[in-house]
Structure formats: C-alpha cells, structure tokens
Amino acid sequence: MATYDHYTEIEVRFRDSDAMGHVNNAVYLTYLEVARQAHWKTFAAHVGYDQVPFVVARVTMDFRSPAMVGETIRVGLRTDWVSRSSFGLSYELRERDSERLVAEATTVLVTYDYEAKRAMPVPDWLRSGLERVAGRSLPDRPPGG
Amino acid sequence: MATYDHYTEIEVRFRDSDAMGHVNNAVYLTYLEVARQAHWKTFAAHVGYDQVPFVVARVTMDFRSPAMVGETIRVGLRTDWVSRSSFGLSYELRERDSERLVAEATTVLVTYDYEAKRAMPVPDWLRSGLERVAGRSLPDRPPGG
C-alpha cells in the first residue's frame, strides 16, 4: 500500500468552489502547492517558499471525486526519485474524515537557478533534505523510467 | 479597545501572493469570507455555507501592511448591528505572531431569499445566533447610523 512522506491538512475555502458547487479543478494544483510549501518547511525552513530553487515542469492529475465546501482535504506527498537536475513527487488527496479519495497527482520539479535563468543540478542539501523526510534513499529515476 | 466575537487563523497560501511578492489585495476579501465561514459554523453548523441566506451588499477595507507568504493571519470578526433585513460585521486582520496590523474591514450583509430572489427579514435564529456568539444584545443600526 502506498504511503507518503508528509501529510498536510487543507480546509476548503468557499472561494475554492465554482458554480458547479464543488472545488474547481484548478484549485487542486493549489492544494499540491500548499502541500509542497508545508513539506518544504520541514527540511528547508530557512529558504522562503518564494525563493525555492525549482519550477514545476510537469503535472498529471486524476480527479476521483469532487471536494466540497466545509470539507478538510488531507494531502499525502512523497518524493519518488531525484535525478541530476529534477525530482518527482506523488500526491494523494483524501477528504480527512471519510478518507474518500479526491485526487491523485504527480509532479516533476526542475531545479532552477533564477539568477542565471537556467536549470541547475539538484543541490546536495535539497537531495539530503528530501531523503531525510522520506526516511529512505531515493532512486535517481522514475520506477520503470 | 476593540474586541472581536470570533477569531480565525488563516495560513497564507503561495497562490494568495502576486508578482508584487505579497498577498494580493483581492485575497483579503477571501480571508473575510473564510472568517465568516468559521464564525457561521459556531452557531449555524446545520446550514451549509453555500446555503447561507445572505449576500454581501457592501465592503470597506483599509490595507495597513502587506501579508507575506509563510505568515499566518488571524482574523477578528465582530457583529456590530442587526437591522430588519441586514447586519454589519467588522474585521481586523493581524499577522498572528507579530500582531502586526494587516487590514481592517467592514461588510454589510443583506439577508436574502434565494428562491424568491429578494431581500427577506433577518430570521430569528440568525439574530439570536449572532447575539449568542457576540455575548451581548446587538443594536439595530450602525453606531451614529
């Protein structure tokens, strides 16, 4: 069974909903970002989230059931792999009380030097931080990749 | 000194920021809404926030200092008055740890019958709920109004 490195609880804001009556699909990407923000804080709190040296290069998301106003979403986040200049995260979003599956997602993050405006190698402190939170050594590529 | 009926803590999401590097001014209205959502839950949890019988008719807001990513905003909310078919709320937004004042606001809410599509009198259960949370009886108009 899949387990995750870190969990974040997010209360659905009324603004997160749309005229369909449930959380708008774009907002789930914000929930992933909130989860990354919280995960980041556990190993690199000295680096502000607005100065993190990576960009989102790719996202995939499967929407399983709509989240509703009044619900709390628990996001599980796991680092799957760290390569030379990118790393991969998996996520699971569940309604906290019912444990109903809301969405599953993956993202590829590319480490990026904002001043030089180009990709850069994953810094050692970032790789070791991700491994420390994961509690295991991380493969250097996606499973089967 | 002003005190409030209810307090809500809101973690700034990275998405709440804009290219100026701080929380976008429109987002403070969302923070007021989150505060109303939480306040509402304390006396009318049986009525979903997407079914609350009022509309925002007026808002005033003074922006005192920018809120930043990584901060937690504590919103104080107070009911100031309840008239025949509207009520007035005041808010104060402070950064939780430093107590720095971020913004002050007022809103006028008009009770509204969504099915009949027109204003309606403030229901008794709403008036008494607001007074119960406030811990005092409420005037029927704004001070000096």
Place this chain on the structure above:
Amino acid sequence: MATYDHYTEIEVRFRDSDAMGHVNNAVYLTYLEVARQAHWKTFAAHVGYDQVPFVVARVTMDFRSPAMVGETIRVGLRTDWVSRSSFGLSYELRERDSERLVAEATTVLVTYDYEAKRAMPVPDWLRSGLERVAGRSLPDRPPGG
C-alpha cells in the same frame, strides 16, 4: 450623469464563480485591478504593471447585482483627485449587453517607493498621465474631503 475616463471589458471566467452560482465577491476587486492595468497601459505602457509605484490603501465597494458566467463586464474607471502622495479612483461595473449595474467602487492608491519602502510624492509624469486620460485637471482632494 457620471462619466468615466476609461472603459475595460472583462469576460467572466468560469473560475470567477463560486458555489452560489455567480461571480464571487472577491473577484470584483480583481476586475478593478484588470481595469487599472488597462487604464495604466494607456499612459504609462513603458512601466510594467508589476512595477507600478503605488499600493492600494483603501477600497469601498457596493454590490448591486450578481455577475454570471457567460457575461461580459464593462468597467468604467475615473480618477477623482490626486493629492501629494495618493490619488482616488471611482469605478462602475455594468454587464455589457444589458447595461445592468453590477457594482460601484472607489479606491485610494498611495504612491510608494518599493526600494525605500515608504510613501513617496506622486511623480509628475503620473499626475499628468492621469490628467491626460481624464481630459481635465484634477482636484487635489476628494469632493467634500
């Protein structure tokens, strides 16, 4: 009859709606911002909107009727006054086709030196730009203020 210095048309995005089925009240502040962005471009296109030397200090807004998905909102914007280090704008939001009044608003903008982190006098080029778009000289304080 009130007239405005500049008009902007905004198509309602589905994301602008909330579970009530109409445009969320915080989004109207974004519409004001879009209108300022477009107005700004007419006299200071050389200054990126993310480098404009002012902050929103105060907003008041009266919500007259809900805007709906599929509608186009026409925002009228007028500069009302320019003082030493701030200026005041009024806005009117109408549904473009029916001319239905959606909201009315005012904002006070304070000119701000982001590097020195303090208010600064309104630069001459900004004052004259605002007057050029307005087509008239502007009072140095709010009417009756």
Place this chain on the structure above:
Amino acid sequence: MATYDHYTEIEVRFRDSDAMGHVNNAVYLTYLEVARQAHWKTFAAHVGYDQVPFVVARVTMDFRSPAMVGETIRVGLRTDWVSRSSFGLSYELRERDSERLVAEATTVLVTYDYEAKRAMPVPDWLRSGLERVAGRSLPDRPPGG
C-alpha cells in the same frame, strides 16, 4: 505539424501572477477552462457552461516557459477522440505576439449526469458538435490507446 480546432486569446490578469513574478502554475488550468468555455460556445451556446454535462477526469500538463503579466496567451484546443462516455482534448498555450510556447496539456472529460450523479453516454449532439468544430470525424479512442 499539430493544428487545433479552436483558438482563444486570454489576457493575463495581474491576479494570475504569484510571488515568483509570473503566472502561477494552477492558473494554466483556468486558461484551459476558459478555452473550453469559448470552444463550447461555438457549438452549444444554448447550454450554459455551468450546465455542461461533463467533469474533468484527468489532466496532464507540461510547462514550457513562464507567462508574464502584460502578455496575451493564445490557447489552441483540439478534440482528439470521443469514446462511449468520455472524450479527450489537447491544448497548446503560446504567447500571442512572440508565439513562444508556454505549455502543452491534455484533458480527459467524462460525460456526467449531474441529476443521477453518474457517468452517462456522450450525447449525440455533443459528439456531432465536437466533430463539426473539428471538421473531421473523430476516432473513438486515444491514438495508440
């Protein structure tokens, strides 16, 4: 070379940016939604976008370059396939003037009966509408799927 069935131009709102100084990654999903809204209007304008009988089941997105405040994004949208109860769209987002590639995406939409709360077959009028806009008959599954 890939071509698209429909193009929509979207002006970046200042609110679409985040503290990184460019458009926040979640907002690109909103841009896809705006494109679907405009595409929808060309063949089913009689059905409000808040009543469209489908839900987003899956999205993949590759971020190629950041979009900036002041830019206009041109979204190309193409229907790739229509199966019994779902259909697949591809998108390309380019900065309008420079034609710089901003992002590429795909979504799977599942036709859904909101009253019965379950998936339903793609209605004939929807299938023929998608084909009419595409100007060709559509395969019933993803290429290679």
